[in-house]
Amino acid sequence: MVAAAPQLQKRLTIQVEDIAPDITTIRSLDWDRDRFDIEFGLQNGTTYNSFIIRGDKLALVDSSHAKFRELYLDTLRGQIDPATIDYIVISHTEPDHSGLMADLLDLAPNAVVVGAKVAIAFLEDLVHRPFERIQVKNGDTLDLGQGHTLEFVSAPNLHWPDTIFTYDHKSQILFTCDAFGMHYCSDDLYDADLAALSPDFRFYYDCLMAPNARSVLSAMKRMDALPEITTIATGHGPLLRHNLQELTDRYRRWSQEKGKSETLVGVFYTSDYGYSDRLSQAIARGITKTDIAVEMMDLRSADPHEVNELVGRATGLVIGMPPSTGASDAQAAIGTIFAAVHDKQTVGLFESYGGDDEPIDTLVNKFRDLELRPAFAPIRIKDTPDEALYQFCEETGTDLGQLLGQAKKLKKLKSLDADMEKALGRISGGLYIITARKGNLTSAMLASWVSQASFQPLGFTVAVAKDRAIESFMQVGDQFVLNVLEENNYNHLMKHFLKRFPPGADRFAGVRTRPAINTSPILGDALAYMECTVTSRMEMSDHWLVYSTVQDGKVSNPDGITAVHHRKVGTYY
Ligand SMILES: Cc1cc2nc3c(=O)[nH]c(=O)nc-3n(C[C@H](O)[C@H](O)[C@H](O)COP(=O)(O)O)c2cc1C
Structure with a gap:
């Protein structure tokens, strides 16, 4: 019925x-x-x-x-x-x-x-x-x-x-x-x-x-x-x-x-207070896009032993400000965290925007006195959280995960076979910029692991690293634009999009664009562009193989040739 x-x-x-x-x-x-x-x-x-x-x-x-x-x-x-x-x-x-x-x-x-x-x-x-x-x-x-x-x-x-x-x-x-x-x-x-x-x-x-x-x-x-x-x-x-x-x-x-990851971040929030749960969730999501494990804990209801135990095991701590009054249990949990932290831990704090937040600077100073490494600049919230703030939190979480995972990644890469790496390096691809818009949010990345995969419908795959910011814009059903870079006219775009953008940054500042029908930005200097929809995703160890179909597209210079990327080793793009 x-x-x-x-x-x-x-x-x-x-x-x-x-x-x-x-x-x-x-x-x-x-x-x-x-x-x-x-x-x-x-x-x-x-x-x-x-x-x-x-x-x-x-x-x-x-x-x-x-x-x-x-x-x-x-x-x-x-x-x-x-x-x-x-x-x-x-x-x-x-x-x-x-x-x-x-x-x-x-x-x-x-x-x-x-x-x-x-x-x-x-x-x-x-x-x-x-x-x-x-x-x-x-x-x-x-x-x-x-x-x-x-x-x-x-x-x-x-x-x-x-x-x-x-x-x-x-x-x-x-x-x-x-x-x-x-x-x-x-x-x-x-x-x-x-x-x-x-x-x-x-x-x-x-x-x-x-x-x-x-x-x-x-x-x-x-x-x-x-x-x-x-x-x-x-x-x-x-x-x-x-x-x-x-x-x-x-x-x-x-x-x-x-659970296999040896590196863990404990994310502490206060359930049902301000935006604490949503913001902590966005940060946690960002961290889990990397190889790092996360455990979330509610300050209000957690048992002190659990708090103590999690802090003891975690390499990183992220804490949402609890209310400064009327939540003695959450305050007590903060006390337990302070008692349990150890040096070499990384700590990041965010405001909960609950109207009565514990002052963030007081806690920042206390952690500084304990000589703990800041994971990121304290997240201060001035207005009602919106999608841009959630994007910022997610990207902050990813940056933290990448920071904590760096040493492990380098070790892993070094252990591969050199000849095999060089052989794999002879696989080459074109150069593309993927651009996407979802509501008011935008993102972009340089990609070379792009390959046509079907005639009918016209479709291609792109391998997107699991911890890419743009990965969140390339879920099944999402739309984006594939911009093809032109030989002899791509250095400025490549340089621009390879910058290390801080969380939430506008990746298009200073770049000439116009909106596609699907609203994603088309780059003014692209040799060609395609409007695409993600149809399916296949999971690889460290990338998502994203298959997309093409709805529209144009070439701006009929004589132009696609920029090609030649590389030396298969352990990087
Ligand atoms: C030549 C070249 C090709 C690349 N191709 C890809 C790719 O196909 N897939 C991918 O996930 N990253 C690729 N990257 C890495 C990203 O472009 C870049 O590092 C990324 O945008 C930065 O990460 P973020 O966007 O998550 O901040 C490539 C990098 C270079 C230098």
């Missing part, structure tokens, strides 16, 4: 389906991306999935985003009398799943809220009213009757500090909220079309789960102890049933891969 909300401009619809004899999902379908969150990069909208489980007792697992208030609550009323809800399970308290909790508690005043200890504490701050509650730990169960015994699995940091999974023993469905999800909106309830979903599944993992890879593996170990799982009912996107094994294997493989 699909019901629309005609009064709303954005396409918000609701889908109601039975996923087991006593279990119904209410999926809030949000077809249009309408905000800049890094993990919404693929622009396929999203869904917020909520579940009704009917035993002798009635349980609701998660609800919806506040923007679906009327639509969701009307639909819920159509399914059950909300006053009869016995339990509301909150997988975590992020507003997109718990934004309607105050309304639900109005409608179901006797409902008992079930969640992790941290989730219950966060919810108290969110709804400002008394409510019945059950705090659950890993392995706790709740019997709804009719065989529906719910078992809770602790899954902190996936991707909020207070996350739990819920396993229903009768239906063998595991409700995981953010974990294993994707921002993908379609009427398909399940994951039948693996090829269509894969880019979104990966992108979502990279943004939200890769910075918590260790927590992913811990949660999956706990999942392994459960009986068979037939369906993973996620909070975003389609439910996993057809490709459950394949998709969970991917999570395991990617997380194990991330």
Whole structure:
């Protein structure tokens, strides 16, 4: 059943389906991306999935985003009398799943809220009213009757500090909220079309789960102890049933891969304070584009032993300013960090823009007194964070990762076979500048690993290093321009685009450009240009092989010849 909300401009619809004899999902379908969150990069909208489980007792697992208030609550009323809800399970308290909790508690005043200890504490701050509650730990169960015994699995940091999974023993469905999800909106309830979903599944993992890879593996170990799982009912996107094994294997493989790095950055933020979580996420995403591992930790809910242990293991620390008042737990965690830091650690600080931030200079000075190396200039925020700031944070994170990974990279390169390197160096390519625009953001890079790959449609591949700034602009569905450089007329462009640009820099300052139909910049001095769309990406060890199709293109000088790049060794471009 699909019901629309005609009064709303954005396409918000609701889908109601039975996923087991006593279990119904209410999926809030949000077809249009309408905000800049890094993990919404693929622009396929999203869904917020909520579940009704009917035993002798009635349980609701998660609800919806506040923007679906009327639509969701009307639909819920159509399914059950909300006053009869016995339990509301909150997988975590992020507003997109718990934004309607105050309304639900109005409608179901006797409902008992079930969640992790941290989730219950966060919810108290969110709804400002008394409510019945059950705090659950890993392995706790709740019997709804009719065989529906719910078992809770602790899954902190996936991707909020207070996350739990819920396993229903009768239906063998595991409700995981953010974990294993994707921002993908379609009427398909399940994951039948693996090829269509894969880019979104990966992108979502990279943004939200890769910075918590260790927590992913811990949660999956706990999942392994459960009986068979037939369906993973996620909070975003389609439910996993057809490709459950394949998709969970991917999570395991990617997380194990991330965990291999010996170098680690601990990113500390304060959940639900200002823009701390979003900004820390952007920085963490930037770091994980390099070879460096990240672990994120919420200052407010982290156990002092965990803080101490993470600081002890980390080479780099990134800390978002906590509130200066009313958050004694976060302040105490900062104290623990100071007590645990050791010399040779690298530290970067950022403001949270929460209105009551701990003064950043005080902390900067304290770390300086301890002779810790600054990872980057403190990130000070004067205005409401926008996409340019998130780009800045991501690129700052990548720079930090590259800084920490430099020594290791040099060692690796030196160990290769010299003759083989020279032979590989005889592979040559043309010279190109890739340019891209996404909203108000732009990026560019010089590329020579470009090769035509198909006639129909016309398409080519380019190998893009995983830690390139422009990599974030070359996700499946993104558009860009391939500018071909001309022999005898490319030195100025090559020199310009090979500059080491600081995070967030305008890479086109002083360069003559005009906009393409897809809005990406066309270079005035390009011999030819092509307007392109990314169709698929193949993962290599250190590059993404990006296959794109060409929609339009022109040559400015019919007699011009493409600049060719000859090199000596295959260990650099
Ligand atoms: C001749 C030459 C060819 C290059 N070709 C590629 C390429 O095909 N893919 C790539 O990822 N980087 C390539 N690079 C590296 C990037 O152009 C450049 O170092 C990069 O823009 C800087 O990193 P950033 O954009 O992430 O800041 C090449 C560099 C040179 C000098």
